[in-house]
């Protein structure tokens with residue numbers, strides 16, 4: 001092939017790998033067998049190694065960087081990453097609901113989401129290309145962990161539309177990956193991680209992206225920085241559907257609720273179903289749906305007034321009497 005034909009083939013392979021990667025990692029519906037995916041990847045790696053000028057920054061071959069970082073740069077979030085207030089029972093939920101109604105009246109809806117027990121992350125895209133990812137940090141400044149986040153296959157390196165936006169998401173380690181990781185750590189005589197959240201945090205703090213890439217991390221995106229008006233979005237529910245269209249992994253268990261009773265029913269449903277989920281959740285996030293209402297409700301110094309997190313009761317640790325040396 002001459003250079004022009006090579007350039008065409010590289011473009012074609014990039015598109016093929018993006019589309020098959022999206023189907024496999026985001027939709028969980030493989031378009032081609034793994035062997036075919038690997039064949040495309042190997043062909044692209046071969047051309048790129050011979051013609052480095054044909055390497056696109058968002059080429060799938062760039063997901064796992066080569067260099068080991070010396071440390072993480074600090075990065076300021078365009079929109080502060082705040083934290084959620086907590087609700088521990090029905091009374092707290094009723095108080096939350098009463099405060100909302102007192103402020104915006106009765107004509108509104110909630111969106112309920114599973115509260116993924118991972119690490120809050122911000123993702124920045126410029127003209128549809130993934131340019132930076134960071135931890136929450138203190139809410140205003142986080143650590144730049146772009147290289148590690150690139151290794152998460154469900155984070156698109158290029159979006160289906162050339163939009164510029166800053167997103168919020170929760171990076172997590174699926175339960176199965178957590179169990180396998182701890183088994184291998186025991187074999188290597190290394191200390192086990194206490195829970196998937198710590199394992200995900202530890203993995204994203206690795207200075208060597210190859211280690212992060214080996215940890216099978218995943219992410220659910222759950223919000224757009226700012227109030228969405230730049231994308232002509234009227235509500236949070238619409239924003240999540242828009243993120244699906246752009247090629248992101250959002251959590252599909254979300255539900256629009258029209259009363260706190262419906263919210264309570266959603267909480268009870270997922271309190272029961274929680275053990276069957278392939279990832280850890282530590283509660284349910286409840287958000288007022290329409291952006292105009294969120295703007296009216298505003299924020300306290302550290303939390304949005306338009307959202308709260310119902311937290312599951314901490315699982316009491318049952319210490320069997322047999323474990324306790326009875327000192328008489």
Ligand SMILES: NC(=O)c1cc2c(=O)c3cc(F)ccc3oc2nc1N
Pocket residue numbers: 081082083084113114115116117118120170222223285303304307
């Ligand atoms: N862990 C989560 O699954 C999750 C977390 C948050 C937040 O932390 C959060 C913090 C805010 F200030 C505003 C909205 C939020 O929405 C959120 N939505 C979620 N689904």
